[in-house]
Amino acid sequence: AGKTSLTKLLADHLNSQAFYESVDDNKILPLFYKDPKKYGFLLQIYFLNKRLAEIKDSYSNDLNVLDRSIFEDALLFKLNADMGRATETESNIYSSLLGNMMEELPEQPHQKAPNLLITIRVSFETMLERIKKRGRSFEQIANDPSLYSYYKNLNERYVQWYEDYNESPK
Numbered sequence: 001a002g003k004t005s006l007t008k009l010l011a012d013h014l015n016s017q018a019f020y021e022s023v024d025d026n027k028i029l030p031l032f033y034k035d036p037k038k039y040g041f042l043l044q045i046y047f048l049n050k051r052l053a054e055i056k057d058s059y060s061n062d063l064n065v066l067d068r069s070i071f072e073d074a075l076l077f078k079l080n081a082d083m084g085r086a087t088e089t090e091s092n093i094y095s096s097l098l099g100n101m102m103e104e105l106p107e108q109p110h111q112k113a114p115n116l117l118i119t120i121r122v123s124f125e126t127m128l129e130r131i132k133k134r135g136r137s138f139e140q141i142a143n144d145p146s147l148y149s150y151y152k153n154l155n156e157r158y159v160q161w162y163e164d165y166n167e168s169p170k
Contacts, residue, residue: 001121001127016063016064018065019066040077041094113168114168
């Protein structure tokens with residue numbers, strides 16, 4: 001949708017640091033696309049761990065910008081679980097771990113939730129065009145036609161997730 005570009009623009013404008021989702025250096029992500037059932041849980045635990053580290057690192061400046069919130073990870077994992085890419089046990093462990101990790105974040109002087117959550121809405125067609133243009137082979141529908149329904153479902157779920165989000169101003 002343009003998260004990376006917006007994150008950079010905001011961080012530059014605010015004279016702060018940008019924190020980006022670990023994708024290009026993520027060795028698990030390509031494995032996940034090859035075998036989602038085998039690597040779905042491991043991938044989400046990897047992202048959860050990275051996201052918590054980013055939150056802690058961002059504490060140095062309240063204006064720092066993270067390109068994805070830790071709360072979105074649960075949406076992504078739930079989608080994968082619903083698609084049979086994770087078991088109910090894995091889903092329960094993930095939810096429990098996320099809850100425990102959020103409890104471990106210090107309350108003061110910083111907060112756990114972002115100061116402001118911003119979402120980018122683009123049409124499904126635009127999203128597909130941008131994924132294609134980005135060129136990551138493991139994300140391409142041409143290489144895996146099942147990704148079409150995954151992306152469609154994800155796009156639809158984001159709308160409801162954003163409507164239900166109440167951890168911070170948006």
